[in-house]
Amino acid sequence: MPKTVAKSSKLANVCYDIRGPVLEKARQMEEEGHKIIKLNIGNLAVFGLEPPDEIVQDMIRNLSNAAGYTDSKGLFAPRKSVVHYTQEKGIRGVSVDDVYLGNGASELIAMSMNALLDDGDEVLIPSPDYPLYTAVVALSSGTPVHYLCDEQSDWLPDIADMRAKITPRTKAIVVINPNNPTGALYPESVLQEIVELAREHQLVIFADEIYDKTLYDGETHTSIASLADDVFFVTFNGLSKNYRSCGYRAGWMVVSGDKRRARDYIEGLNMLASMRLCANTPGQLAIQTALGGYQSIKDLVVPGGRLCRQRDLAHKLLTEIPGVTCVKPKAALYMFPRLDPKMYPIADDQQFAYELLAEEKVLIVQGTGFNWAQPDHFRLVFLPNTDDLTEAVGRIARFLDHYRKR
Numbered sequence: 509m510p511k512t513v514a515k516s517s518k519l520a521n522v523c524y525d526i527r528g529p530v531l532e533k534a535r536q537m538e539e540e541g542h543k544i545i546k547l548n549i550g551n552l553a554v555f556g557l558e559p560p561d562e563i564v565q566d567m568i569r570n571l572s573n574a575a576g577y578t579d580s581k582g583l584f585a586p587r588k589s590v591v592h593y594t595q596e597k598g599i600r601g602v603s604v605d606d607v608y609l610g611n612g613a614s615e616l617i618a619m620s621m622n623a624l625l626d627d628g629d630e631v632l633i634p635s636p637d638y639p640l641y642t643a644v645v646a647l648s649s650g651t652p653v654h655y656l657c658d659e660q661s662d663w664l665p666d667i668a669d670m671r672a673k674i675t676p677r678t679k680a681i682v683v684i685n686p687n688n689p690t691g692a693l694y695p696e697s698v699l700q701e702i703v704e705l706a707r708e709h710q711l712v713i714f715a716d717e718i719y720d721k722t723l724y725d726g727e728t729h730t731s732i733a734s735l736a737d738d739v740f741f742v743t744f745n746g747l748s749k750n751y752r753s754c755g756y757r758a759g760w761m762v763v764s765g766d767k768r769r770a771r772d773y774i775e776g777l778n779m780l781a782s783m784r785l786c787a788n789t790p791g792q793l794a795i796q797t798a799l800g801g802y803q804s805i806k807d808l809v810v811p812g813g814r815l816c817r818q819r820d821l822a823h824k825l826l827t828e829i830p831g832v833t834c835v836k837p838k839a840a841l842y843m844f845p846r847l848d849p850k851m852y853p854i855a856d857d858q859q860f861a862y863e864l865l866a867e868e869k870v871l872i873v874q875g876t877g878f879n880w881a882q883p884d885h886f887r888l889v890f891l892p893n894t895d896d897l898t899e900a901v902g903r904i905a906r907f908l909d910h911y912r913k914r
């Protein structure tokens with residue numbers, strides 16, 4: 509009998525529904541000739557939100573000098589520009605040595621958990637979350653423990669819940685601010701409370717700040733790592749979102765705060781960074797141009813800017829649908845609307861997403877894909893232009909109307 513090739517048991521608790529089975533179904537439908545409106549992924553360039561031209565031109569110019577490996581942590585000049593950026597954000601004591609460049613933040617997020625966790629070590633992760641965190645903690649043989657974010661309080665983290673879930677096995681807290689999937693932006697007072705908890709229990713803070721320039725209504729962003737020198741922080745950021753360059757796979761990670769306490773862990777990070785040799789060199793070279801160049805994201809998020817208009821429209825249209833409520837995002841590219849369970853008694857929200865796709869050719873991601881426990885939410889990306897958004901939300905409204913009359 510031929511032996512089957514089975515996947516590792518390490519994958520048993522790993523899932524990433526943003527590119528999961530419903531997307532597979534959408535692909536099949538596209539092959540059959542259907543046109544799908546995709547509200548499932550924050551991939552800006554495919555919606556005509558292209559990267560600043562100076563980044564593209566600089567990459568083209570640099571390409572012939574970018575064929576070699578670099579230092580494992582990355583080239584000096586882009587890392588130096590990240591140091592300047594951390595200074596601007598008020599993060600103290602960062603040197604070039606504290607900056608790691610990666611093939612997107614994703615690679616570094618995985619590396620950071622791999623280097624930290626032993627069997628059963630716990631990491632506090634928001635619910636809802638960007639599901640990569642839950643997946644990589646599980647893959648690194650850790651245990652993801654979800655703390656609630658409170659929809660009634662604009663999706664801010666529930667600090668009491670976070671505190672209640674700390675055990676002797678807790679190693680770290682993940683803070684995604686601005687948040688995917690909710691669009692929440694955390695005030696300094698909330699960040700201070702998280703810092704207090706980390707200080708009290710000697711926890712590492714992993715801060716994902718990849719949307720820190722995608723802010724609406726004149727909001728400003730505080731880097732949690734700027735709030736303390738005696739807590740150890742690992743901060744992630746990159747070009748994918750603020751610079752509309754997802755495909756260039758350019759991200760960074762900065763270690764800061766009480767680095768002395770984390771010497772051994774940093775040694776682990778250095779080893780993992782060297783094992784993958786280096787991040788793609790053209791992507792690294794884009795970083796300094798992006799950070800030092802014209803910050804065109806600002807033109808998109810101001811009142812009347814494209815992203816701001818799309819956010820306002822999607823929020824208005826969604827919340828006009830009976831039984832749909834939604835906290836208006838202050839930042840990022842997403843909304844996480846709630847479907848009143850009395851009107852929409854959804855038992856399986858993946859099935860709900862399948863049916864919406866099959867009936868109306870609109871692709872969303874179900875809320876449970878973001879480790880939200882109840883099947884009563886979904887995530888929508890407000891990247892399509894206003895005509896396409898109007899069409900898409902109109903189709904969602906029609907589907908929901910049929911759904912509740914079934």
Ligand code: PLP
Nearest residue numbers: 612613614638688718746748759
């Ligand atoms: N972190 C968050 C919160 C995200 O939403 C995403 C992508 O959607 C990433 C990280 C991945 O970023 P990158 O493209 O730099 O790997």
